[in-house]
Amino acid sequence: MEQIIQQFFNVEIMIKALPLVIKGLGITLLICAVVIPMGAIGGLFAAIGSLSPNRAVRWLSIGFVDLFRAIPPLVLLIFIYAGLPFAGLSLSPFVAVTIGFFLNNSAYFAEIFRAGLLSVPRGQTEAARSTGLSQAQTLTYVTLPQATRNVLPDLLSNVVEVVKLTSLASVVSLGEMLHAAGLVRSLTYNASPLILAAGIYLLLLWPLVRVIARFERRIAS
Amino acid sequence: MTTPAPGTATLEVRALHKSFGALKVLEGIDLSVQRSEMVFVLGPSGSGKSTMLRCCNRLEEPDSGDILIEGDPLTGPGVDLNKMRQRVGMVFQSFNLYPHLSAMGNVTLALRRVQKKSKAEAEDLAIAALAEVGLSDRAGHHPAQLSGGQQQRVAIARALALKPTVMLFDEPTSALDPELVGDVLDVMRTVKDHGMTMLVVSHEMKFARDAADRVIFMADGAIVEQGPPEQIFGAPTHDRTRAFLSRFHG
Amino acid sequence: MEQFLDTFLNPVVLAKYTPAILQGTMVTVILSVLIVLCGIGLGAGLACIRAYRVRLISFVIVIFADVLRALPPLVVILLMFFGLPNVGILLSASVVLFIVLTLVLAAFAEEIVWAGITATPKGQWEAARSTGLTFTQTLFHVVLPQAMRMVIPPLTNRAIAITKMTALGMVIGVPDILGQATTAQSFSANASPLTLAAIAYVVLFLPFVIASRWLESRFASPGA
Numbered sequence: 001m002e003q004i005i006q007q008f009f010n011v012e013i014m015i016k017a018l019p020l021v022i023k024g025l026g027i028t029l030l031i032c033a034v035v036i037p038m039g040a041i042g043g044l045f046a047a048i049g050s051l052s053p054n055r056a057v058r059w060l061s062i063g064f065v066d067l068f069r070a071i072p073p074l075v076l077l078i079f080i081y082a083g084l085p086f087a088g089l090s091l092s093p094f095v096a097v098t099i100g101f102f103l104n105n106s107a108y109f110a111e112i113f114r115a116g117l118l119s120v121p122r123g124q125t126e127a128a129r130s131t132g133l134s135q136a137q138t139l140t141y142v143t144l145p146q147a148t149r150n151v152l153p154d155l156l157s158n159v160v161e162v163v164k165l166t167s168l169a170s171v172v173s174l175g176e177m178l179h180a181a182g183l184v185r186s187l188t189y190n191a192s193p194l195i196l197a198a199g200i201y202l203l204l205l206w207p208l209v210r211v212i213a214r215f216e217r218r219i220a221s
Numbered sequence: 222m223t224t225p226a227p228g229t230a231t232l233e234v235r236a237l238h239k240s241f242g243a244l245k246v247l248e249g250i251d252l253s254v255q256r257s258e259m260v261f262v263l264g265p266s267g268s269g270k271s272t273m274l275r276c277c278n279r280l281e282e283p284d285s286g287d288i289l290i291e292g293d294p295l296t297g298p299g300v301d302l303n304k305m306r307q308r309v310g311m312v313f314q315s316f317n318l319y320p321h322l323s324a325m326g327n328v329t330l331a332l333r334r335v336q337k338k339s340k341a342e343a344e345d346l347a348i349a350a351l352a353e354v355g356l357s358d359r360a361g362h363h364p365a366q367l368s369g370g371q372q373q374r375v376a377i378a379r380a381l382a383l384k385p386t387v388m389l390f391d392e393p394t395s396a397l398d399p400e401l402v403g404d405v406l407d408v409m410r411t412v413k414d415h416g417m418t419m420l421v422v423s424h425e426m427k428f429a430r431d432a433a434d435r436v437i438f439m440a441d442g443a444i445v446e447q448g449p450p451e452q453i454f455g456a457p458t459h460d461r462t463r464a465f466l467s468r469f470h471g
Numbered sequence: 472m473e474q475f476l477d478t479f480l481n482p483v484v485l486a487k488y489t490p491a492i493l494q495g496t497m498v499t500v501i502l503s504v505l506i507v508l509c510g511i512g513l514g515a516g517l518a519c520i521r522a523y524r525v526r527l528i529s530f531v532i533v534i535f536a537d538v539l540r541a542l543p544p545l546v547v548i549l550l551m552f553f554g555l556p557n558v559g560i561l562l563s564a565s566v567v568l569f570i571v572l573t574l575v576l577a578a579f580a581e582e583i584v585w586a587g588i589t590a591t592p593k594g595q596w597e598a599a600r601s602t603g604l605t606f607t608q609t610l611f612h613v614v615l616p617q618a619m620r621m622v623i624p625p626l627t628n629r630a631i632a633i634t635k636m637t638a639l640g641m642v643i644g645v646p647d648i649l650g651q652a653t654t655a656q657s658f659s660a661n662a663s664p665l666t667l668a669a670i671a672y673v674v675l676f677l678p679f680v681i682a683s684r685w686l687e688s689r690f691a692s693p694g695a
Binding site for chain 2: 592594595597598599600601602603604605608612613616617620
Binding site: 004007062066069072074075079083111115165168170171178189190191197201205206208216 | 474475478479537538540541542543544545546547549550553554557558559582586628631632635636637638639641642648649653656660661662665666668669672673675676677679680681684687
């Protein structure tokens, strides 16, 4: 017991790690602030494309989504960060992370928006078009608001996934929270910094997980 | 199972009380149904007739009172509820067929898992029950492949196959399209003709008049009046009954 | 173009490292199958236990599911891999990866199956209980088969997302596809092994992604 506390819950080491971990948290949140809106917008376009009457657009969009749902984000990230330099294209860790997560994340957002758009009854579009709204107006004012509402829990749970995903950036030495905690761990040979980081992730994400669970229950009933 | 003493009612309800929170739904129901009798329960919505029926196999837990099947208690300590429920068949308004099982699977499930019958024996009984409701050719169909009326007849077969002592019908035709009601009522009449004891909550007035042995009128959680159908429909003594029936005669 | 092929699809490098990547593919496949079977089995089991609504037990299950859904798997992997040896528990990298991803999938599967159980109409319980089936018999013969059918699409999606995370094993030295590819890439000073890895993942997972799309359209309620 003593040993477990010493190795996992060592307050002294946690305090030492805190400044670096907090700095890492800042980078984690920065990645989120960039990747979530980008992914959502990219996903929305891919979703609209996947429902397009134009066959080429439709298949291109579905192909994009399926491809990036099949490739693990870490593979994508390492390919961009460690593979592209061989072709003379060196990217900073932050840019590599942004591109990799954008591609991965758009695919997931696309699937959610697609399900949302499909959940809106066809009559809604017909009613909107019959009053003279253009296709874009119908999407903006009628279909999309309803679609977003219908899949709100899924959108939120994807946001949780993105925050968790940022931990992968540690692999390419971008100093986000897990990287910072891992660094202190390797210097002290003590797992407490990782527990500290885990605690902060929980603090950040547990409320969201609860909110999503509540949402889902309301929709189910 | 022992043969009940002569004079013992097939289903007996004594001083049944039930509340949902502050709302009193049943305020002392006394009722006995004799062997092979078909008793029809009428009443406005909210009169407690469905709750009364659901207490008779304890899908609703009574607050107080006794329920006896051929003299054997359904309530009280030491009652093997699942064993007793074998003796009380139930048919629901919304059929409640298991969508993942065929008609045959729906009927055999309790035969096999509760009555521990062999597969072959259970299937023989199921085929007999499905034949009684006129659906022996639909044994392999899943609920989604059957019409509403056929689904309800499978549900009747599911209850019938367990050879219950008494069957409860909770608005069995209310969820059906009008043209499908007749088939279900025909099956109910066949079941009655074969000697089944039946307690039916329903709004099928004409069927009640033609087929019921006794009609009970309920209001505000109590039995207001009861008697043979000619009397209840022809010469109701109570104002509430008259008011209720006049709405159906238009 | 030639330089591009030389860098990303170099035939010499590919020939040399394909066997290693194939070996890695076997590791990924075996780990994935084990994680899916154990994770969904454990998650469904927990959801069933929760159906009995014993307050304390349900509470523990909810906490388990919440924590593992809120923590990044990589954090848990590092914690177990680097932390446990300090208290005398030595597990191989593959075992750590298997345990963590199984628990994460179990957490998600528990929530998904539980949602399916609660979404099964009350009338199904009543019909089964009225024929004398016990609670447990009703759960296993009537409710669970319907619940599982309902949740196949979200469960498939989640299983794909989490088995893809076997790539995280590379960080602690699991010789899976990505692990083999990064080793090969540093030896060969060429990006082709990474390309091969990406192709291997696409070949492995794309059929499931497409299947999940098909499942979703098939299981979508016609009324929606």
